[in-house]
Amino acid sequence: MVRMRAFEDQSVRAFRSGLAGGYLHVYTGMEATAIGWLSSRQPDDPIITAYRDHAHALYLGIDPVVCMAEIMGRAKGTSKGKGGSMHLYSADHHFYGGWGIVGGHTALGAGLGFAIKYKGGNQVAHCFLGDGAANAGVFFEVMNMASLWDLPVIFIIENNEFAMGTRLEFHAADPEMHKRAEGFNMHHERIDGMDVIDVRRDAQRIISNVRETSRPALIEVMNYRYAGHGAADNDQTLYRSQQEVELAWKRDPVHRLANLLTEQYGVNKQILEKIQREAEEEMEGVYDEAAASPKPEPDEVYSDVYTDMQPERGH
Amino acid sequence: MVRMRAFEDQSVRAFRSGLAGGYLHVYTGMEATAIGWLSSRQPDDPIITAYRDHAHALYLGIDPVVCMAEIMGRAKGTSKGKGGSMHLYSADHHFYGGWGIVGGHTALGAGLGFAIKYKGGNQVAHCFLGDGAANAGVFFEVMNMASLWDLPVIFIIENNEFAMGTRLEFHAADPEMHKRAEGFNMHHERIDGMDVIDVRRDAQRIISNVRETSRPALIEVMNYRYAGHGAADNDQTLYRSQQEVELAWKRDPVHRLANLLTEQYGVNKQILEKIQREAEEEMEGVYDEAAASPKPEPDEVYSDVYTDMQPERGH
Amino acid sequence: MTTTYRDALRQAMVEEIERDENVFLIGEDIGRYQGTFRVTQGLFERFKQHRVLDTPISEPGIVGIATGAAMMGLRPIVEMMTMSFSILALDQIINHAAKIHYMSGGQFKVPIVIRGPGGAANQLSAQHSHSMEGWYAHVPGLKVVAPSTVEDAYGMLKTAVRDDNPVIFTENPGLYSLKGEIPDDKEFTLPFGKCAIRHEGSDITLVGYSRMTHVCAEAAEALDQDGVSAEVIDVRSLLPLDAETIFASVRKTNRALVVYEDWKSGGFGAEIAARIQESCFDYLDAPVGRVGGLNVPMPYARNLELMCIPNKEDVLAAARQLLA
Amino acid sequence: MTTTYRDALRQAMVEEIERDENVFLIGEDIGRYQGTFRVTQGLFERFKQHRVLDTPISEPGIVGIATGAAMMGLRPIVEMMTMSFSILALDQIINHAAKIHYMSGGQFKVPIVIRGPGGAANQLSAQHSHSMEGWYAHVPGLKVVAPSTVEDAYGMLKTAVRDDNPVIFTENPGLYSLKGEIPDDKEFTLPFGKCAIRHEGSDITLVGYSRMTHVCAEAAEALDQDGVSAEVIDVRSLLPLDAETIFASVRKTNRALVVYEDWKSGGFGAEIAARIQESCFDYLDAPVGRVGGLNVPMPYARNLELMCIPNKEDVLAAARQLLA
Ligand SMILES: Cc1ncc(C[n+]2csc(CCOP(=O)(O)OP(=O)(O)O)c2C)c(N)n1
Ligand SMILES: Cc1ncc(C[n+]2csc(CCOP(=O)(O)OP(=O)(O)O)c2C)c(N)n1
Ligand SMILES: [Mg+2]
Numbered sequence A, B: 001m002v003r004m005r006a007f008e009d010q011s012v013r014a015f016r017s018g019l020a021g022g023y024l025h026v027y028t029g030m031e032a033t034a035i036g037w038l039s040s041r042q043p044d045d046p047i048i049t050a051y052r053d054h055a056h057a058l059y060l061g062i063d064p065v066v067c068m069a070e071i072m073g074r075a076k077g078t079s080k081g082k083g084g085s086m087h088l089y090s091a092d093h094h095f096y097g098g099w100g101i102v103g104g105h106t107a108l109g110a111g112l113g114f115a116i117k118y119k120g121g122n123q124v125a126h127c128f129l130g131d132g133a134a135n136a137g138v139f140f141e142v143m144n145m146a147s148l149w150d151l152p153v154i155f156i157i158e159n160n161e162f163a164m165g166t167r168l169e170f171h172a173a174d175p176e177m178h179k180r181a182e183g184f185n186m187h188h189e190r191i192d193g194m195d196v197i198d199v200r201r202d203a204q205r206i207i208s209n210v211r212e213t214s215r216p217a218l219i220e221v222m223n224y225r226y227a228g229h230g231a232a233d234n235d236q237t238l239y240r241s242q243q244e245v246e247l248a249w250k251r252d253p254v255h256r257l258a259n260l261l262t263e264q265y266g267v268n269k270q271i272l273e274k275i276q277r278e279a280e281e282e283m284e285g286v287y288d289e290a291a292a293s294p295k296p297e298p299d300e301v302y303s304d305v306y307t308d309m310q311p312e313r314g315h
Numbered sequence C, D: 001m002t003t004t005y006r007d008a009l010r011q012a013m014v015e016e017i018e019r020d021e022n023v024f025l026i027g028e029d030i031g032r033y034q035g036t037f038r039v040t041q042g043l044f045e046r047f048k049q050h051r052v053l054d055t056p057i058s059e060p061g062i063v064g065i066a067t068g069a070a071m072m073g074l075r076p077i078v079e080m081m082t083m084s085f086s087i088l089a090l091d092q093i094i095n096h097a098a099k100i101h102y103m104s105g106g107q108f109k110v111p112i113v114i115r116g117p118g119g120a121a122n123q124l125s126a127q128h129s130h131s132m133e134g135w136y137a138h139v140p141g142l143k144v145v146a147p148s149t150v151e152d153a154y155g156m157l158k159t160a161v162r163d164d165n166p167v168i169f170t171e172n173p174g175l176y177s178l179k180g181e182i183p184d185d186k187e188f189t190l191p192f193g194k195c196a197i198r199h200e201g202s203d204i205t206l207v208g209y210s211r212m213t214h215v216c217a218e219a220a221e222a223l224d225q226d227g228v229s230a231e232v233i234d235v236r237s238l239l240p241l242d243a244e245t246i247f248a249s250v251r252k253t254n255r256a257l258v259v260y261e262d263w264k265s266g267g268f269g270a271e272i273a274a275r276i277q278e279s280c281f282d283y284l285d286a287p288v289g290r291v292g293g294l295n296v297p298m299p300y301a302r303n304l305e306l307m308c309i310p311n312k313e314d315v316l317a318a319a320r321q322l323l324a
């Protein structure tokens, strides 16, 4: 979690310094969800998420330098610099992205589950989405099909209470979004997402159930985003009070884990501080290394449009 | 009901004789739903439905000759012959169509409810859709918004157990489709649609509730279609047995009402036979009159594309 | 073997399903109901639900699921009941499937075929009569083909299934019953990006694709009678586009007429016309002409509908004007 | 009054909301959040939720609801957070809104405006950088405008709101901070279907719209220095298209270059080019040239992204080639 957070600090720094552009969304405050959940996966389970994807990519083991290089649009990035912050991918790590169209990737997520079932594999597909994304029509279509066809896919709503500047209660007729699976005869529940141990425990139970039954599930994980929606979101008072954010910080999953470790497991505070410091240093190094790496060659613009040909060239 | 059914017989005749083309879908077997429901509306309530729209149009009082003329693509049709069987409309009768894209019109239906609320009217919008249509993503999006914004709209699923050749259980993860409103904090229930008196009673209760509270509702009306999906559906054994259809005929809403009238209200059978005969004769007349009416003038092809200009002409 | 366009499509799918266990069909009413245009007739019984899957009416979801499955190595053939319904899935097609290979820096492939009837049939009205191929041919990352003959339907569908990129495969409903020959060779495939010359000539080049190729051919025969020698080029593949074959013909005939069923204004015929005049300017004795569908929503009434769709007379009139 | 493109749009909406109680705004994050590009800043506080409505992320539903409301006489202005998201709503736009008037034989009108930023901004990557106006301009039943100046933004948005047909109103994100004058007249409107001549010239006609008009104007100034007199035509309205003004210019200059940001192949510039050569063939001293965006999904890396979007140098190079 501290590595993730340190990474996000550096990715924001990249944005501020002009080394990254476009839309950049950090995961700060939500770490317990991705870590707790993904720590419970099977290594070859396919994972897919939206644009708030740095944490998932890191946790799956993609080299942070390669991630940061992508965020900076460099040739050594996960997508050779063509994807950017929102579009990290790694076939080697079974990480299927990194998507920008809210809700759109949930269909791909169901497709991953479809392929598993078709091939007779024992993986489970994990599809993360936001609370805002759970209003997209396609998501309902694929919940129906996932249940109808017994696809081994779990839809994990990372409910951070906001869709950009729109608060949950202004976008969802029923703020208990997991209930949306009710009409599809699909398992659904809401769990807490601020305690990494709790998330891990719940995830293990849920995932093994899906793996056994090949019945899909919709899980709503309640967390909170401390940062603005994206790096360019510079007036959060438009949609929430300073107070509310401060209150939410009291539930900080990093502190929570730190407290647990020091109080229940007697871990020395200095060890934690050292971890923290090392994480920060590591990610500063990551920043520097990515920043020093080369930009894509101009001719790259035409490659990877197709697997076997180039598009018509020129203006 | 007997007029509707007689009209449908003539519309199929028009198709068979080549006077009508394209897709043509009759309502035979489902009459109790439209009549029971629409008899409970307020006269200025806006109504919208899909392509299986003849019955709704007739019940709202649109001249059957004008409807049949539309089905035959004639100038005096509801849409001057440009819409056809699937696209009947009448602004005068608050009939908003007649739509061909499965599920697409449910958004328009919610929009009718939106306009009522915006203007402060006391109407209720009635949006009919099929069981197959209740799988379209946009339908979920607008259920959410209808509930979020307290729109006075009722979505009425005419569940005839088939989406074309696909049986309910093969397209819906939970065949109780009304439950799809559960996640949107919206009233939902399933009612029987084969007895016109029952439908009317339920509709009155539900509609007056929506009118009072301005809270939307999702109602699933169970009925059955006796005819093929469309007039070109000529091998129904692909998806249902002869037996099943025969069994369903035992629940025929027309017979049910006839029995009620003769047995409980002592109506003379001959009166019913006379009504039947008159309906058939009327609709034969309708057929002849529509068939004798002129086709649209060629230049009509360019009119009504815009309210105030013509498109670029010519090939 | 003599067969029909419809049966050739089916045979291509059967052979590909048998050849590669990753190939499967998915779509609305393609299984038990045998497909609305009967292209998939008999396949559900033969290959069972595992390979021939009936779906709910959920075009965006269907395409998205197929795309996700393709990312994991499956090779779905999605049937759109009509291409008009692919409009609902456009976000999945052009903003997901078409971009994955690029956005992932080449890590993921999307070997998906989306096929179905495109264009007007018989009084299907405004919402069901779209020609979508021009829009798709505008999108980098897609391949777009529109075969006009039985052999092409067969060979190009096999190529499409074996292609590692998303392919839009459009079938004009007026062609399903067309008869023709196909080779007795399961490995027969036809490369994309090659025009075919359907009728040789020296006075004017008629450029068409899909059903309009036949309309051009009819017009060419009528022109023969006038003593005018028309060359008919069947584009076959809009993206990639074999512009060179078209240019070579125009450099010979010095006149070109592009014919397409889609709405004239902004249709893909405009692109072809623009390219011809860019590359053959000095050879042209007349402007590049176009014949397209009328710029109106498709009307239901048969007399109006027939006005909208280009026919032989329309092509002849335009050709004669260019030759005048 | 001097103002910006962004503020002019806002002022037009304020005036129309105040003029007609049926006018309202609907879209994602346009209210409390003030709009992602701040076009609707302050309007939620001023007009309250009744007139400025925040929505869930449900583009098809939003457009459909607005369309249904318009059928009952309301006049919605739908903001698309970016036009790229309108792809999700295409079925509602082109297969519902655009066809209702026709399919109902003129009984229902759909006075809806769909507006928002269209085109590339700054490293938004492949899924968020679409130019959609060419597709829309292909669809009968829609009107499509793409204003390039502050005055046009103001006057054409007011026209759009008062139009009884669905209007697609596209705003290039690079224009929002542009400064310019608007008249002090709440009844000021600008008719659709009229090109504007932004720079007079006699040697070549540069045809652009939206932000590309400015790129053309820059190129025209550079050409001035070379002693070449370029005429810059701002198309402004793609549908209806004022082809006559373009033709008149080309008949004078005998050379034409069409410039657009959208993918070159199959973009609306192809239509304009095709029409110019059809109608001005005998006047042309060179083929009608085109400069369009590269035919690739928009890459993220800034150096690659900048390659994709046509700039002054690209226009100059193409113009010089036509003049050579
Ligand atoms: C279809 C679509 N509509 C709108 C947007 C713009 N947008 C990007 S993120 C976002 C909010 C999404 O919120 P949520 O799903 O809760 O995810 P979170 O950002 O909270 O992680 C919006 C509206 C988009 N990318 N795609
Ligand atoms: C988006 C879309 N997909 C597919 C179709 C083809 N289609 C027309 S009707 C139909 C079945 C719809 O079934 P249902 O909604 O239950 O209505 P019913 O015909 O039973 O009244 C289908 C698949 C269509 N018109 N629109
Ligand atoms: Mg959120």
Ligand SMILES: [Mg+2]
Pocket (backbone or CB within 6 Å): B130, B131, B132, B158, B159, B160, B161, B162, B163, B164
């Ligand atoms: Mg049904």
